Amino acid sequence: MSGFDAKSDMEKLSHVNNLVYKEQAIWFLNAFWVTGPKFGSNPTASEEVWTFHKTCVELDRDKKEEGNELNEFDAHRLIEKCDSALTVQEMRRVLKEIDVDFNKMVSLTEFMIYKFGVDWHELVNAPQGCDMGAINQAQAGLDNANKMLQQAIDAANKAKDDHAASQLAEEKSKEEEINSAKAAEESKKAEVVLAEAKEQAEGALAELTAQEEAFKKKCDDLEAKGSDDTLGVVKRNKAKAELAMAKAEDPMPLRMAKIHQEAAVRKVTKATVKAGAATAAAETAAKLAIAARKEAERAAIEASAAAKAAEEAIPVAQAAFAEAEAILDDVKKNNSGSGEGNIWYIDRELEEAKRFLPKSKFAAAQAAAAAAKEAAKSPMK
Numbered sequence: 345m346s347g348f349d350a351k352s353d354m355e356k357l358s359h360v361n362n363l364v365y366k367e368q369a370i371w372f373l374n375a376f377w378v379t380g381p382k383f384g385s386n387p388t389a390s391e392e393v394w395t396f397h398k399t400c401v402e403l404d405r406d407k408k409e410e411g412n413e414l415n416e417f418d419a420h421r422l423i424e425k426c427d428s429a430l431t432v433q434e435m436r437r438v439l440k441e442i443d444v445d446f447n448k449m450v451s452l453t454e455f456m457i458y459k460f461g462v463d464w465h466e467l468v469n470a471p472q473g474c475d476m477g478a479i480n481q482a483q484a485g486l487d488n489a490n491k492m493l494q495q496a497i498d499a500a501n502k503a504k505d506d507h508a509a510s511q512l513a514e515e516k517s518k519e520e521e522i523n524s525a526k527a528a529e530e531s532k533k534a535e536v537v538l539a540e541a542k543e544q545a546e547g548a549l550a551e552l553t554a555q556e557e558a559f560k561k562k563c564d565d566l567e568a569k570g571s572d573d574t575l576g577v578v579k580r581n582k583a584k585a586e587l588a589m590a591k592a593e594d595p596m597p598l599r600m601a602k603i604h605q606e607a608a609v610r611k612v613t614k615a616t617v618k619a620g621a622a623t624a625a626a627e628t629a630a631k632l633a634i635a636a637r638k639e640a641e642r643a644a645i646e647a648s649a650a651a652k653a654a655e656e657a658i659p660v661a662q663a664a665f666a667e668a669e670a671i672l673d674d675v676k677k678n679n680s681g682s683g684e685g686n687i688w689y690i691d692r693e694l695e696e697a698k699r700f701l702p703k704s705k706f707a708a709a710q711a712a713a714a715a716a717k718e719a720a721k722s723p724m725k
Contacts, residue, residue: 453467478678531619
């Protein structure tokens, strides 16, 4: 007699209750494969066991798959999810009935004892023996398939993220090219304004020079007349008076020429500053556009590589699933009729995992990334 067989039924129940949710579910399936709920011929009931297991994992926020029992609050939620027809009072009564070992916690096993209405003494004494070597081989195949699945999922997620990043980089590049073109246009306009201001300044300076020369000639002429002894006193004095008046205040044409010249200088100064700023902005925008284009090219290359890796990961994962299924088929053929719950669970986990296997949909993404890469090589307009 083994040490387990020598234990009392309550001790055996405590042992089963302390198994993680998955192992409790497998024990339950093994125990009642051909009796009670007859899981071997009742796929709906087997699927319920799977659902109860996954619901417990969902409700067990702390331990998840490593958990084995729920507190009273979460057990109440379990009953709500799986037996919503019960009233609150009935649920309280059921919770008391379910807690077979009276520890104020509800294991998956205790819940299923209530749900399927089985004798827990029969459950804990049901044989669980099976060819664990074959089971472990099938489990190893499943574990490898899950590993390949995760790699395929990771590759698919990276391809998706890189594709999105490539699109954003391309949009950013186009935006920077537009900004660069606008900045270059603004710089051209500023240069035109500066050229016009310089031309006006040159005209104002020429006018000022002409007025100054005319004023100087007038003063020289008056001074010469005032000093010319051949002229009469009246003419000489008149020339001196006019000279004094001319030197006292610039004539109107000269004053206006100075005003125009000063305004032209201010305009040139302002236009020079603006043109300089516009040129600097255009240079900066051009650098940003070049950098954005390079980033778009890099992102396109990375997206293409990620799409290729995702595409290549799919057949690897598919092969791993095919291998796991082949191993499991051999186990089923050679099974002596025990451990059916173990086999069913591996089969069910395989089917569940296959649901998440990415579809071969990255060829289009890879082609799009390649097209973006080619577009990125084209010169900016």
